Amino acid sequence: MATEANLLSTDSVLGGRLTLRQMVSGHRVGHDALLLAAFAPADRRVVVDFGTGVGSAGLAFLARVPDARATLVEIDPGLAALAGENAALNGFGARARVVTGDVASLARPSGPPLPELGAADLVLANPPFNADARHRTSPDAARARAHMADADLLADWTRAADRCLGAKGMICLIHRPEALGDILAVLSRGFGAVEILPVYPRAERPAVRLLVRAVKGRRTPPSILPGLVLSEADGTPTPQAEAVLRDGAALG
Numbered sequence: 001m002a003t004e005a006n007l008l009s010t011d012s013v014l015g016g017r018l019t020l021r022q023m024v025s026g027h028r029v030g031h032d033a034l035l036l037a038a039f040a041p042a043d044r045r046v047v048v049d050f051g052t053g054v055g056s057a058g059l060a061f062l063a064r065v066p067d068a069r070a071t072l073v074e075i076d077p078g079l080a081a082l083a084g085e086n087a088a089l090n091g092f093g094a095r096a097r098v099v100t101g102d103v104a105s106l107a108r109p110s111g112p113p114l115p116e117l118g119a120a121d122l123v124l125a126n127p128p129f130n131a132d133a134r135h136r137t138s139p140d141a142a143r144a145r146a147h148m149a150d151a152d153l154l155a156d157w158t159r160a161a162d163r164c165l166g167a168k169g170m171i172c173l174i175h176r177p178e179a180l181g182d183i184l185a186v187l188s189r190g191f192g193a194v195e196i197l198p199v200y201p202r203a204e205r206p207a208v209r210l211l212v213r214a215v216k217g218r219r220t221p222p223s224i225l226p227g228l229v230l231s232e233a234d235g236t237p238t239p240q241a242e243a244v245l246r247d248g249a250a251l252g
Contacts, residue, residue, distance in 0.1 A: 020054055029053070033057040049070055057126055058071075059083075061122075070096045071114050103160050122169065158186040162191075191215060191216055193215040193218040195222070197212075202231050228244070
């Protein structure tokens, strides 16, 4: 007998440009993955999506950049299987490969054969970012895995990105504003030219997310880009948010 825990929904995002099958309960695709994909420059062609879940960020990038290809990395076998289904569902089967494994093991001799050492020019990273000490863990195991992180995870993912990326490769990540100090610290070990784009729920509110991108091997100081405001005062999407989240426009 089917239960809510094993039911799937089929949902359209990006104004119908992308269709995703995902679990009805647990972690579901939201703005974060779509904003992350929009923040990645379209001149990148070989992409690795860390913590892909059902494939949302990596596949959203492929929908915008038709000659790119992606390796979708997910530690949860069930979500990894859905990522593969979603790649096929959207016609990206020849452009997307799914790897079931821990991001920290990538591009190591003991890790999976893909992605290869130094072969990528873009890493997308949507890491778990609710620190265990400050947030109560969700009783749903998949939701908890997607949202909780230990103190070393961000550094582990940055080191993995460094291994996966070739010279002048780029990492793009999304995180909470309170993690800015940690983000700059870990990126300083091998990355530079950091660009930070704050995301605001409304114009008068503090930022709720930071989009961050950095280039491997660069030493240029960080810069802060004009922010994205998601909603008008009445709750309707702003024109820029609508262009990014519905029309598939690039961001920053």
